[in-house]
Amino acid sequence: MATSLQVSGPGGTKSHQLFLLLKDAISSGRMAPGTKIPGELKLADEHQVSRVTVRRALEALTAEGLIMRKPGVGTLVCEQPIGATVMTASVSNLLPNISKMGENSRVRLLEFGYGNPPEGVRERLRLNGNDRTQRSIRVRLAEEKPFSYLTTHVPERIAISYNEDELATTPLFNLLERSGVHLDHATQSISATLANKDVAEALGVAVGSPLISLTRVVYDKEGKGVEHLHALYRPDRYRIEIDLCRADGEDGRYWQPLAPDQT
Amino acid sequence: MATSLQVSGPGGTKSHQLFLLLKDAISSGRMAPGTKIPGELKLADEHQVSRVTVRRALEALTAEGLIMRKPGVGTLVCEQPIGATVMTASVSNLLPNISKMGENSRVRLLEFGYGNPPEGVRERLRLNGNDRTQRSIRVRLAEEKPFSYLTTHVPERIAISYNEDELATTPLFNLLERSGVHLDHATQSISATLANKDVAEALGVAVGSPLISLTRVVYDKEGKGVEHLHALYRPDRYRIEIDLCRADGEDGRYWQPLAPDQT
DNA sequence: TATAAATGTATTATTAATAGAACAGGAAAA
DNA sequence: TTTTCCTGTTCTATTAATAATACATTTATA
Numbered sequence: 001m002a003t004s005l006q007v008s009g010p011g012g013t014k015s016h017q018l019f020l021l022l023k024d025a026i027s028s029g030r031m032a033p034g035t036k037i038p039g040e041l042k043l044a045d046e047h048q049v050s051r052v053t054v055r056r057a058l059e060a061l062t063a064e065g066l067i068m069r070k071p072g073v074g075t076l077v078c079e080q081p082i083g084a085t086v087m088t089a090s091v092s093n094l095l096p097n098i099s100k101m102g103e104n105s106r107v108r109l110l111e112f113g114y115g116n117p118p119e120g121v122r123e124r125l126r127l128n129g130n131d132r133t134q135r136s137i138r139v140r141l142a143e144e145k146p147f148s149y150l151t152t153h154v155p156e157r158i159a160i161s162y163n164e165d166e167l168a169t170t171p172l173f174n175l176l177e178r179s180g181v182h183l184d185h186a187t188q189s190i191s192a193t194l195a196n197k198d199v200a201e202a203l204g205v206a207v208g209s210p211l212i213s214l215t216r217v218v219y220d221k222e223g224k225g226v227e228h229l230h231a232l233y234r235p236d237r238y239r240i241e242i243d244l245c246r247a248d249g250e251d252g253r254y255w256q257p258l259a260p261d262q263t
Numbered sequence: 264m265a266t267s268l269q270v271s272g273p274g275g276t277k278s279h280q281l282f283l284l285l286k287d288a289i290s291s292g293r294m295a296p297g298t299k300i301p302g303e304l305k306l307a308d309e310h311q312v313s314r315v316t317v318r319r320a321l322e323a324l325t326a327e328g329l330i331m332r333k334p335g336v337g338t339l340v341c342e343q344p345i346g347a348t349v350m351t352a353s354v355s356n357l358l359p360n361i362s363k364m365g366e367n368s369r370v371r372l373l374e375f376g377y378g379n380p381p382e383g384v385r386e387r388l389r390l391n392g393n394d395r396t397q398r399s400i401r402v403r404l405a406e407e408k409p410f411s412y413l414t415t416h417v418p419e420r421i422a423i424s425y426n427e428d429e430l431a432t433t434p435l436f437n438l439l440e441r442s443g444v445h446l447d448h449a450t451q452s453i454s455a456t457l458a459n460k461d462v463a464e465a466l467g468v469a470v471g472s473p474l475i476s477l478t479r480v481v482y483d484k485e486g487k488g489v490e491h492l493h494a495l496y497r498p499d500r501y502r503i504e505i506d507l508c509r510a511d512g513e514d515g516r517y518w519q520p521l522a523p524d525q526t
Numbered sequence: 527t528a529t530a531a532a533t534g535t536a537t538t539a540t541t542a543a544t545a546g547a548a549c550a551g552g553a554a555a556a
Numbered sequence: 557t558t559t560t561c562c563t564g565t566t567c568t569a570t571t572a573a574t575a576a577t578a579c580a581t582t583t584a585t586a
Contacts, residue, residue, distance in 0.1 A: 013276060013542095013573065017470050021459045028493065029383025039532060050575040055533090071533040072583030120292060183509050186518070190503040192455035192473040192496075194287045208280045210455040210473045213291075213498075233455075235476075240453040246446050255449065257520035276543065276572095302562055313545040318564090334563040335553030 014049050015056035021047075022057060026066050026077055027236075033079040037067065106144070109168040110202065111137040114156060117228075121153045124217045125225030133228075134159035136167055139202050146203045147237035149211075153228040172227065176218075181226050186218040190240065193232070203234055210235060277312050278319035283471055285320060289329050289340055290499035296342040300330070323469075369407070372431040373465065374400040377419060380491075384416045387480045388488030396491075397422035399430055402465050409466045410500035412474075416491040435490065439481075444489050449481040453503065456495070466497055473498060 025031045038046065043054045058075060061067045069075045117125070117133040125133070133153040140148040152172060161179035162170075176183065191213040200207045212233040218226045247256040288294045301309065306317045321338065324330045332338045380388070380396040388396070396416040403411040415435060424442035425433075439446060454476040463470045475496040481489045510519040 015573075016276075017460055020457055020471060024456065024459050027456070030381045032382040041532090052574060052576090056573080058533095069533065070583080071581060072531075074532055119295075185509060186507045188505040188507065190453055190475065190505070191291070191498040192475040193291060193498065194283055194473050196284055208283055208471065210457050212453065212455045235454040235456065242451040242453070244449045244451065246448060278543075304562085315544060315546085319543085321563095332563065333553080334551065335561075337562060 015053045015060075018043075018047055018049065018053065018057040019060045022061060023064070023066060026061075031077050033077050035077045036074045037077060039074060106141045107168055108139040108141065108146075109136065109164065110139060111135065112164045112167065114159070117153050121228050125153065125155060125228050126223070127155060127225065132156040138167075142237070145237065147234050149199050149202050149232040151230040155225065158226060176226060182221045183218055183226060184221045184223075186216055188214060188216045190214050195232075199232055203232070205234060212238065212240065214240075277310075278316045278323075279469075279471065281306075281310055281312065281316065281320035282323045283469065283473075285324060286327070286329060286469075287473065289324075290343075294340050296340050298340045299337045300340060302337060369404045370431055371402040371404065371409075371465075372399065372427065373402060374398065375427045375430065377422070380416050384491050388416065388418060388491050389486070390418060390488065395419040401430070405500070408500065410497050412462050412465050412495040414493040418488065421489060439489060445484045446481055446489060447484045447486075449479055451477060451479045453477050458495075462495055466495070468497060475501065475503065477503075 022031075022037070031037060037043075040051050040054045040058070044051045047054070058067065058069065062069060066078055066080075067075050068078050112134075113136075114132055114134050116122075116130075117127070117135070121133070122129075122131070127133070133155055136150075136152050136154075138150045138152070139146050140150065154172075154176075158176065158179055158181055162175040166175060173183070193211055193213045195203065195205050195207055195209045195211050197207055199211070200209065203211075205211075212231075212235055214229070214231040214233070216227070216229040216231070218229075220226050242257060244255040244257055247254060285294075285300070294300060300306075303314050303317045303321070306321075307314045310317070321330065321332070325332060329341055329343075330338050331341050375397075376399075377395055377397050379385075379393075380390070380398070384396070385392075385394070390396070396418055399413075399415050399417075401413045401415070402409050403413065417435075417439075421439065421442055421444055425438040429438060436446070456474055456476045458466065458468050458470055458472045458474050460470055462474070463472065466474075468474075475494075475498055477492070477494040477496070479490070479492040479494070481492075483489050505520060507518040507520055510517060
């Protein structure tokens with residue numbers, strides 16, 4: 001295939017486009033670890049760019065540890081030692097597999113304070129115009145590597161039952177239930193976004209990197225909002241897994257999410 | 264905040280990065296329609312770039328109809344008639360809400376052919392080394408606007424039961440069940456990635472835009488792989504929703520995903 | 527050992543992106 | 557009105573990206 005890369009206005013450079021193209025081919029498994037990828041001249045010809053441009057893309061891939069190059073031999077797709085410890089979260093477990101994370105899990109509390117929440121948060125928590133919330137920003141680490149950036153809003157009346165230190169050491173759910181709140185139901189919405197500078201620094205990725213975005217709102221029995229979470233995850237260190245089972249229902253067959261095995 | 268954009272090697276140009284950041288802020292709702300965004304000089308200062316660079320990003324946003332500019336007034340975020348129809352998929356519905364999409368849903372078949380699948384796909388489908396698969400690439404549109412880019416692999420023995428035209432008109436699940444396959448269980452994995460050139464063109468987004476990535480493998484009763492799906496979704500037109508209910512189990516309380524209301 | 531294929535390195539020229547500055551003109555507010 | 561803020565326009569200078577080419581070096585292989 002002789003696809004040709006374009007560059008028009010702020011469309012990203014050719015080398016960047018080629019870099020993305022190759023990176024995607026690797027991380028999607030289309031180019032398996034161990035595979036020898038085409039030579040620089042062949043890539044240059046295939047994509048209608050100069051060899052310099054190909055080299056830039058390959059250098060970026062090398063810097064990320066995705067490929068290995070040897071003069072006289074070629075370029076090989078690396079085995080990925082990084083993705084070895086990918087955290088997975090069953091949908092049902094609102095908490096990621098803490099058990100798997102074990103002792104290596106840690107939390108950094110970046111921000112902690114009270115104030116008026118942004119409008120979107122206030123609406124979803126079903127608060128009145130004046131109700132204040134506690135806002136906290138936390139970064140979770142596994143094996144000292146950050147993988148999630150969590151922004152939570154909790155109504156002030158609930159949040160006063162715990163302090164800054166407790167939030168830095170104890171899962172928020174435990175704190176909420178301890179305070180007497182009866183967690184009842186929740187909605188989650190999953191999307192994708194780009195890392196801005198703050199998040200990029202906290203998670204150790206480049207600005208503009210892709211991140212999994214998850215927004216969760218938890219309600220109590222009365223339908224009052226209890227927690228609003230906006231989570232950003234590094235896709236190379238975190239993944240959301242869902243197992244489904246085909247089941248028979250009243251109106252025909254449908255897909256039933258598997259309940260978590262509470263081990 | 265004084266975030267600064269970097270450009271190192273093939274990291275995309277600064278104007279492109281700023282364009283993506285602002286676009287994401289708009290389409291995610293962090294900058295609501297009607298909002299006046301900071302002036303060019305302020306943006307230039309905040310992101311540590313020159314005004315020319317800011318203008319490039321804003322010109323690109325204008326071209327996409329995301330912002331409106333008036334001399335003497337400023338730059339406003341447009342009301343988005345496009346994003347009005349965000350498609351949501353309950354986790355339980357493997358098919359997105361076709362009902363909501365109604366008559367306006369359409370499929371474009373971009374590729375169709377048989378061959379040896381990449382290793383990752385072969386493993387997940389539990390195929391032997393020689394087993395061939397049918398590979399198809401489809402783009403789903405709602406109201407003539409593309410929102411998903413689907414790459415599917417189906418083992419040859421199953422795929423021969425339908426042809427190219429049927430795939431372009433009938434949901435794959437229907438074709439599979441028609442062929443006598445008993446769909447039994449599935450695993451899904453959700454992540455995030457960046458748009459490469461092919462996908463960007465098909466979905467009408469810029470190269471480097473964030474996309475929701477979903478990989479699903481469906482198995483039959485015998486545990487044989489039946490379908491391997493790699494789906495990419497535009498986050499501004501598609502979202503994955505999960506509703507959970509706190510339930511009592513043997514080992515304590517846990518979160519139970521809600522079964523779909525099969526309406 | 528000679529050859530082919532691959533990466534590494536270097537040079538030059540051209541084009542695009544960026545920075546920094548200046549100035550013109552529209553629109554709102556003191 | 558005057559001031560202020562914003563976009564629109566134009567200019568120059570600098571830096572980065574790209575193309576095209578040449579040559580050296582490493583490695584496997586015929």
